[in-house]
Every structure is written in C-alpha cells, then in structure tokens.
Amino acid sequence: MRTRTSHDAPENLPRRPHWSDQAVCQTTKDPDYWFAEGHDEESIAERQEAKKACARCPVRPQCLHAALERGEPTGVWGGLDEDERAALTLLPTAREPAPTEEAADASPHEPAKTA
Secondary structure, three states: OOOOOOOOOOOOOOOOOOHHHHOHHHOOOOHHHHHOOOOOHHHHHHHHHHHHHHHOOOOHHHHHHHHHHHOOOOOOEOOEOHHHHHHHHOOOOOOOOOOOHHHHHOOOOOOOOOO
C-alpha cells in the first residue's frame, strides 16, 4: 500500500488511517471501471459490476455520504451512479419538509390549513 503524505510532510511520515482504506474499490478492478460513462451496453454492464462490488463493501455508507457532500459529478460512489445520487439530492430533507396536498392546494395568499 502506498503511504500518503501532505505536501509539507517528510516522505516517511505516514498518514492517519481513513475509512477509504477499507473500501473494496481499493483492491478491485482498474479505477476507470468505476467511471464507465455512456448508456451503451458495455458501460451499463461495467456500472452494474461496480455496484455489485459496492454491495459487499464495509464502508459503503461513508463513501456515499462523502460523495454526496462533495457533489461527485461522475462515477459509482457508495453503490450509486451519478443519476441515482442526483435523485437523492432532490428528496426533501428534515429541514425542508415535503409540501402536503393541502398546502399545495392553498392560494399563495392564504395560509395553509392545519389539522
């Protein structure tokens, strides 16, 4: 395994352990495998294989969380491709509740009805 260092640290100073050290993708396939682009059969098959590898990864939740935080634009991260991650970011969060039917039917000048 390669020792990672900062730009200012001596080469013999190892970095602290990181969750990504345990990732399945660190030991499988060519890195390009995780970034298959396009909608042709080969690219789709490669993404499906990458997702299968992610399914057995012990740090899949951490990987997905990190990719969502960074806004990763491409690749399979945490078992999801870019389209699946984009769909997740469109879901309402605890801070942004989904509109209710009553609120959607209310006039913009009328307060929403409450039960």
